[in-house]
Amino acid sequence: MKMNGSQILMETLMEQxxxxxxxxxxxxxxxxxxxxxxxxxxxRHILTAHEQGAAHxxxxxARSTGKVGVVLATSGPGATNLVTGIATAFMDSIPMVAIxxxxxxHLLGKDxxxxxxxxxxxxxxxxxxxxxxxxxxxxxxxxRAFQIAISDRPGPVLVDIxxxxxxxxxxxxxxxxxxxxxxxxxxFSQLEEVAKMLNESQRPIMLFGGGVVSSNAFGSVxxxxxxxxxxxxxxxxxxxxxxYGDPLNMGIIGMHGSVSSSKAVQRADLLFAVGVRFSDRxxxxxxxxxxxxxxxHVDIDPAEHNKNVTLDLSIVGDVREVVEHLLPLIETQExxxxxxxxxxxxxxxxxxxxxxxxxxLKPHLIIQDVYDVLGNDIIMTTDVGQHQxxxxxxxxxxxxxxxxxxxxxxxMGFGYGASVGAAAAFPGTKVVHITGxxxxxxxLNELSTSVSNELPIITVLFNNRVxxxxxxxxxxxxxxxxSFTQPERKTDYVALAKAFGxxxxxxxxHEELREALKxxxxxxxxxxxxxxxxxxxxxxxxxxxxxxxxxxxxx
Amino acid sequence: MVMKKYTLSIVVENNPGVLARVASLFGxxxxxxxxxxxxxxxxxxxxxxxxxxxxxxxxxxQIIKQVYKLEEVIKVVHLxxxxxxxxxxxxxxxxxxxxxxxxxxxxxDIYEAKIVDLAPGSMIIELTGAPQKIDAFLGMMKEFRIIxxxxxGVTAMEKDSSKS
Numbered sequence: 001m002k003m004n005g006s007q008i009l010m011e012t013l014m015e016q017x018x019x020x021x022x023x024x025x026x027x028x029x030x031x032x033x034x035x036x037x038x039x040x041x042x043x044r045h046i047l048t049a050h051e052q053g054a055a056h057x058x059x060x061x062a063r064s065t066g067k068v069g070v071v072l073a074t075s076g077p078g079a080t081n082l083v084t085g086i087a088t089a090f091m092d093s094i095p096m097v098a099i100x101x102x103x104x105x106h107l108l109g110k111d112x113x114x115x116x117x118x119x120x121x122x123x124x125x126x127x128x129x130x131x132x133x134x135x136x137x138x139x140x141x142x143x144r145a146f147q148i149a150i151s152d153r154p155g156p157v158l159v160d161i162x163x164x165x166x167x168x169x170x171x172x173x174x175x176x177x178x179x180x181x182x183x184x185x186x187x188f189s190q191l192e193e194v195a196k197m198l199n200e201s202q203r204p205i206m207l208f209g210g211g212v213v214s215s216n217a218f219g220s221v222x223x224x225x226x227x228x229x230x231x232x233x234x235x236x237x238x239x240x241x242x243x244y245g246d247p248l249n250m251g252i253i254g255m256h257g258s259v260s261s262s263k264a265v266q267r268a269d270l271l272f273a274v275g276v277r278f279s280d281r282x283x284x285x286x287x288x289x290x291x292x293x294x295x296x297h298v299d300i301d302p303a304e305h306n307k308n309v310t311l312d313l314s315i316v317g318d319v320r321e322v323v324e325h326l327l328p329l330i331e332t333q334e335x336x337x338x339x340x341x342x343x344x345x346x347x348x349x350x351x352x353x354x355x356x357x358x359x360x361l362k363p364h365l366i367i368q369d370v371y372d373v374l375g376n377d378i379i380m381t382t383d384v385g386q387h388q389x390x391x392x393x394x395x396x397x398x399x400x401x402x403x404x405x406x407x408x409x410x411x412m413g414f415g416y417g418a419s420v421g422a423a424a425a426f427p428g429t430k431v432v433h434i435t436g437x438x439x440x441x442x443x444l445n446e447l448s449t450s451v452s453n454e455l456p457i458i459t460v461l462f463n464n465r466v467x468x469x470x471x472x473x474x475x476x477x478x479x480x481x482x483s484f485t486q487p488e489r490k491t492d493y494v495a496l497a498k499a500f501g502x503x504x505x506x507x508x509x510h511e512e513l514r515e516a517l518k519x520x521x522x523x524x525x526x527x528x529x530x531x532x533x534x535x536x537x538x539x540x541x542x543x544x545x546x547x548x549x550x551x552x553x554x555x
Numbered sequence: 556m557v558m559k560k561y562t563l564s565i566v567v568e569n570n571p572g573v574l575a576r577v578a579s580l581f582g583x584x585x586x587x588x589x590x591x592x593x594x595x596x597x598x599x600x601x602x603x604x605x606x607x608x609x610x611x612x613x614x615x616x617q618i619i620k621q622v623y624k625l626e627e628v629i630k631v632v633h634l635x636x637x638x639x640x641x642x643x644x645x646x647x648x649x650x651x652x653x654x655x656x657x658x659x660x661x662x663x664d665i666y667e668a669k670i671v672d673l674a675p676g677s678m679i680i681e682l683t684g685a686p687q688k689i690d691a692f693l694g695m696m697k698e699f700r701i702i703x704x705x706x707x708g709v710t711a712m713e714k715d716s717s718k719s
Binding site for chain 2: 119120123124127128148152301302303305306307
């Protein structure tokens with residue numbers, strides 16, 4: 001059937017199973033938006049306030065569903081506004097397809113109005129990108145973009161479409177959705193070796209990251225943990241992989257990880273690391289990391305092996321397949337001595353935040369209130385900074401895809417857009433956006449998006465009136481020289497929320513907060529809950545950059 | 556770890572921008588490219604990139620894996636010195652005044668180079684050979700006044716004769 005490029009784009013998106021996209025119109029995508037007008041009953045388009053918000057929304061949609069997130073923007077500034085969102089997805093291996101319009105083919109390369117070389121700009125932050133130069137290539141290119149986004153290690157792909165291509169006609173034939181390319185075949189002899197190492201190890205530790213989430217391996221991973229009784233920790237991106245409250249779950253490792261997990265990794269004779277990349281926030285000092293242990297690393301991306309830490313054994317493959325094949329080879333174990341040692345770490349050296357005597361708000365108790373009032377099934381999103389780490393440390397997420405955070409790029413302003421994406425994907429689920437006053441100011445314009453679309457996003461704003469994480473570093477390492485981390489803003493968050501058409505509440509006590517959360521959970525539209533915090537609240541424990549658990553700060 | 560010079564042979568899809576992707580990757584990861592050549596192959600759909608880079612074994616392993624992740628890269632091979640034929644072309648313009656001409660001609664003969672242009676004050680010499688030979692020849696040229704020079708960078712191919 002003959003169709004124009006814009007209709008072909010719609011049809012191809014639908015054939016790939018897309019029913020929701022996020023975007024912002026403009027000159028170069030007028031034809032595409034004209035087609036969307038006809039497809040709006042089949043493709044839900046969520047209009048954001050800014051293209052960056054749309055990119056984070058597509059990312060949040062992908063993180064919460066496991067499907068490919070799709071964002072659409074116009075040429076020039078529309079395209080450049082996506083850059084931070086694409087880079088955020090790239091660093092955390094999130095499958096995304098970004099579609100940008102561009103000026104017509106005959107105007108390309110002439111510095112035309114709103115022309116930008118977006119494929120050049122996004123080259124290092126996409127898995128791959130394309131310029132569609134012929135309408136006949138359009139559908140195959142979109143399909144290939146989806147396949148690249150979901151195959152191997154997932155990530156964002158950008159497709160740039162000049163305006164004339166969106167108007168030209170050609171034949172379109174429907175195709176089935178693309179499948180993931182086959183992962184590297186597992187080397188079974190290696191699995192036997194790993195099983196032997198795990199079975200013989202006296203003090204094994206497991207470490208899980210985002211790769212476990214993207215391959216949906218958390219069920220098998222938990223089974224492995226319980227069968228062999230192996231104490232396990234996670235990275236920021238592995239939040240939700242380990243069952244909340246399980247005695248084998250040692251929490252986060254790294255710069256702001258639990259003291260026990262770092263102590264345990266230092267004591268371990270074997271570290272079995274799955275779907276992680278040993279970033280500088282995890283292995284704060286690579287030469288001392290797991291220094292008494294043999295390190296076995298499973299990852300789908302061979303380039304992650306031996307990149308940051310030197311390994312004893314590396315296995316390339318899909319995490320889920322590897323763990324599933326490994327399970328039958330693993331012996332049931334008790335590990336009494338080792339677990340006693342772990343318990344001792346937990347009892348004797350673990351950091352515990354001070355409670356509150358019904359007085360001022362405390363970060364860890366705010367997170368606890370959120371789960372107490374709204375339940376453990378919520379999707380929590382965060383921005384970046386102190387509030388993010390508190391949320392990650394005290395989250396009660398029971399499963400993956402329930403805690404969305406920008407781990408690799410550390411993008412302040414990520415949270416609201418991500419919440420829009422998650423709320424669009426799961427209309428029945430409560431989405432709680434944890435943010436700070438610094439991060440919230442970056443993209444608070446997206447409040448208007450949740451108002452227009454009646455997305456009941458609950459923002460819990462940690463307001464300490466400083467740019468907290470940097471302020472904390474200035475306290476600890478720069479002799480209290482608070483250079484530009486006290487913005488002296490006079491923002492009235494309650495009035496601001498109301499001005500956008502949302503509800504706003506200010507809380508000074510946990511009692512007020514619980515009441516506000518309860519009310520917000522019953523509303524149809526969004527709420528902003530401002531929680532006032534002391535500027536001196538610090539994220540602890542903290543291992544300073546480049547050092548080890550021996551130098552941890554806990555007070 | 557020991558820093559060494561490595562030669563990589565990369566076969567890529569012949570698309571616009573593919574060289575930029577490879578070069579951008581090297582720039583981003585901080586790998587130093589010593590030389591880079593791109594050429595057509597017998598298959599119009601592919602191009603061949605020969606790249607020499609300085610690093611240690613760990614960097615080499617990373618480079619190969621990272622390059623291989625690029626969508627348009629079909630094959631990456633590390634060419635070891637023993638089984639590789641490497642060639643480079645040099646063009647060098649020399650000041651041939653004050654009796655240098657005779658001496659230069661003598662060196663040109665020894666190296667089996669060619670004088671491809673001769674003018675009253677200068678001559679252009681062309682030399683093809685392994686990079687080491689070019690280096691040695693340039694060492695000799697430094698005794699005279701070099702007006703201008705350029706090297707093409709290495710192009711290389713695996714030898715079958717040394718395999719068995």
